Amino acid sequence: RVFVCPEPTCLHHNPSHALGDLVGIKKHFRRKHSSNKQWTCEKCSKAYAVQSDYKAHIKTCGTRGHTCD
Known part of the structure; x- marks a missing residue:
């Protein structure tokens, strides 16, 4: 299916x-x-509609050598 x-x-x-x-x-x-993006990163203000995407993002946001898009 x-x-x-x-x-x-x-x-x-x-x-x-x-x-x-x-x-x-x-x-x-x-x-x-x-357009409903209910999870927002507190460090860079990037918002996500899928919680798993948000969780993956916050693991690397603000770490050395990583810049958010």
Whole structure:
């Protein structure tokens, strides 16, 4: 079974570019199409719609040799 993005203009709306699991398509939708970014880094103010992206970011934000985009 494949999962497509509900956004008609999205590349992942096409079944040939579908994602393999429901969690993956939900994360994709929040990352790319949602304006609700509820997790914000206190060091650089970068905001995230997916908590796992935020957690990965805060592990390196502000560390030596790393600059945020």
